Amino acid sequence: MIINTKEKLEVIVRAADDRLAHDIMVLDVAQLTPLAEYFVVMDAKNDRQLSAIINEITSVIEENNFELKNVEGKNGGKWVLIDMNDIIIHVFHYSERANYNLEKIWQDAPLVNVSDWISEQ
Template sequence: MTKKSEVLLEAIVRGADDRLAQDIVALDVANVTPVADYFVMMSGRNDRQVKAIVDAVEEAIEEAGFEVKGIEGKDGNRWILIDAYDVIVHVFTSEERGFYNLEKMWAEAPMVNVEAWLS
């Protein structure tokens, strides 16, 4: 992981928090998978809030000077994945998040303390 990916992670967490994302969890997956340095998971109360969170995260990424490689799942607004190269963001409805339980799947990855970035 690099300082650059930490800056990106902070921008993502702050952007999500601005739209009241719930239960924001960041995992340091750099030593677990070559795909990214961090995975971030969060929930929205409904499809509309999930879309608002995704829009805010995308804007925060770009305002911080980074690029979004791709976004998947926008058609359904139940589980949307944002690929920001070094950070992969998963925005779920609460039901979808509970069903897929990615935190358990990546349990060997250490959690990142994001509390300082939350309002």
Template sequence: MKLTSEELLEVVVKAADDKLAQDIMALDVRGLTSIGDYFVVMNGRNEKQVAAIVEAIVENVHKNKGEIKNVEGKDSGKWTLIDLNDVIVHVFNHEERGYYNIEKLWSDAPMVDISGMVTEQ
């Protein structure tokens, strides 16, 4: 059975949180674009952590029978895009996230409350 976009979002957020991703933000882009339902943006402290976050997300999506359409930028350690069809994930290193400021580009998109998906820090 295919995961709903909400279930997929939760798998992504929990996997990222387990690897201590920073400033995880989910945007509901339904109605704003046809490329997906949610954009998830986060960052790691360094290239090694970015790689660990990406690996955890990919592994957990596979484990939950989700489909990974494409992974781009994995070797750079600066910005990796994971296309899960309904959920588009952006994993940045800290500097790149500030430079590209994806959240500002999609400021019309409502933020999704992910507080129930992450551990208190």
């Protein structure tokens, strides 16, 4: 079964939400950069939750045989980047997200509505 990028995106967002990632945003950067089609940005309230989110996302990537190019910052970082080629996932410690403000840097990127993929809490 071939899965498209939007379907992969849903799997990733649901996995992050399952581990209580906060303020999950998806930016459609396909028209703005050759780096990826989507950036997924989220934060975690503490180091333990950050690790749980990263572990869940990398697990679903493996389970679904999605391509995983690289994971940076996993060992003690406050910003972990998961590169899947077409999707780049940014998981921040809550205290660091505002410092980098990716949403502002990429403000020309349309937001993807992920409300159907996120549980109400």
